[in-house]
Every structure is written in structure tokens, then in C-alpha cells.
Amino acid sequence: MMSQLLGKLLTVSVFLTLMATLSPVRTAHALDPDEVSEVVTALQDLGMIVNGLSGIAGLGEPIPFTDVNPSEVLHLDTLFTDALGFLGAPESLEELAAILDTLDNPDLGGTGIAVLFNNVMADDTANTLSFDFVATRTLSVPINFAFEDVNLDGSPISLTLQLSVPFAFGYDGAASIPAEKVFLTNEPTVAVTASADVPAITAFETQLGFTSVTVAGSLSLNIAINAVFADPDMNGRLTFDEWSSTALGDLVTVGFADGTGEDINGNLTLDATIIPGSPDATITWTDTNLADGADTPTVTLNSLEDFTNIDATAVFGGIVSATTALMAVQDRGDLQLPLLADHVSDVVRFAEPLIKFVHELGDAAVVCGLNDTIPPSGSVFGLD
């Protein structure tokens, strides 16, 4: 009885041992240092790809109401490789993860860019490594608005740029081609945002055509730009081989996304003292979603329109014509003017405020006079 039981147990145990031996289960092993260095190389190489996004589409376009673009503010052409720096020679993926976790930097190379390596995780059994890279910079940039006849340069606003991207790496030592051993298990999106929230800008004075205007208003920005990676053969592994041999335009799609709430919401008022009432003009630029294309600004200049169509040369041209006419008359003697009791010399006195005005502007290095040059040159002050 007992021997029968033992015999059965023995049979079962032999069967199980045989099964274990025959089954093709490949137990993952920790990577050796050479293999870890392949992952480090791949990470650095991918960094070059991310750097290469600099200037593409929205990343290289000025942020509305400013004259800076996300790539230059975030130093995107070197950002990711600068953040990685020298990774040394880790002997395991967990060691590599520990190194990445120490790379957080509140001021990367004195650029004012703060970088974070968040959620860094490695598994030396599954041969995986993942982390989220986040770069943030808040800076002060002057308002800049150039559209049609209007070109405003104004007071600074606080603008925050952020780039975030999740990376998930895998390693397969059995891959037939060495460059296919390291791969991304995700198709990462490099998400860039530019945001500002200024309920009341610092009012500023600027030139609009030939008059000075005071600009006030509010401005909020929630710009979102996504650079989306795609696995060329869609087999779930975006390999080192694929990202290094695929044209950037085929590997990554860059475009505006729908930012939080209103993507652009800017309302400026323009006021010139020369025109009664306030404000004299408005500039409105709103767009709830830049992903479907950007709306154009609405510029309502009202009476200020006239001032954008005239420049200093035209104004001085007019003054010169008037003074030329007066001098021509004066050359003939101090005649009494028709229908008026005044003589020409009285008219010239009447013109004195105008001449004084020209004197004042003369300090601004504008040469104005009777000679038919551009701008007119020679003296017009001989009348006084």
C-alpha cells in the first residue's frame, strides 16, 4: 500500500520534473554591465532625437502676444541631453534608475530651467526602465503684438513654459539585430505648454503710427503643443533602430493641441490723449482651441486708424510745403493778404508754434527743410 503510494508520488514528481525541463519558459535575467551600457547609449541617442524637435511647427513659432518661441525659451536643442549629462557606468537598470533619480536640477546650467526625473522605476527581472521627464521655466517677457498696421512693444508679463514626456524602455537580448534590443514600449508624447494669466497687464505707452497710445488690458494663455512619436511598424516596440533610422517627420508629428480652457484670451485697450474719450481702440484675440487652427486677432482702431497711415516723413512733408508757400509769398514783400487785415509777417508769427514744434522734433535727429530730399533737409527756421 505504502509502496504503491510512493510509486505514484515518484511518478508524479518525475513527470513534473520532465515538464519543467521541456517547457520553453525563458526566465529573464538581469542585464550585464555591457547590456546596461547599451540602454545608456540608447537613452542618450533618444535625447538627440528630442533635441531635434527644436523649431518644428508650433515649437518654433512665437507664442501669441510675445516674440519668443517655446524652443528657444526651453533651450530645446540641447535640453534633454544637458539634463541627462554623464550617466557613468551603471551595472544594472536599477542602478541606472538610481542615477536618473539624482538628476533633478532646479536651474539647469544656469538657464533658469528646472528639470525633474519623476516616477523613475526599473525592474532587473523584467528588464524595464521608465520615468517621466519634466522641464519648466518661468520667465518675464515683454508683450509684443504685431498685426497689420499695429506693432506694440510693451510691459513684461510672466510666462511659464513646461515640457513633459514619459519614457518606458524595454530590453530584449534575444532580438536578432543588436539595434533592436533596446526599445520604447510606449509611443511617447512630448507635451509642451505655454501659459500666462495676467488679469491686468502693467499699462504701457507705445507708438502707434504718429501718435503715442497707452495700452492696458488682460491676457491669458494656455497654449499646448504636442510632439507625438509613432512606432513605424506598429509592433509595440519603438526600437533604437527605428528612431535612429526614421526621418524625424515620419517619426514625430508636431502640432497644436487643445489647451486648458481658452487657449488665447487677450483683450487690449488703446488710448491716445489726442482723441477725446477712452479707450479709443481695442485689440481682441481669443481662441478656445488652437488644434482646429488659429483665429486671427480683431483690431478695432476707430479714429486711431488715421494715425497708423501717416508717418513722420509725411507730416514733415506737409510742414515743408506750408513753409515753402509762406516763404514764396514773403519773397515778394510783406504783402497784405487778400480779405485779411494781416500782413504775411503776421501770418509767420501765427506759424511760430508750428516752427517751435519742428525745433523740438529737430532734437530727435530728424532733418527737415526746404530741399527736396527724403527726408527733406535744410533750414526752415529762417522765418523767425
Ligand SMILES: [Ca+2]
Ligand atoms: Ca517597432
Ligand SMILES: [Ca+2]
Ligand atoms: Ca482650449
Ligand SMILES: [Ca+2]
Ligand atoms: Ca481655433
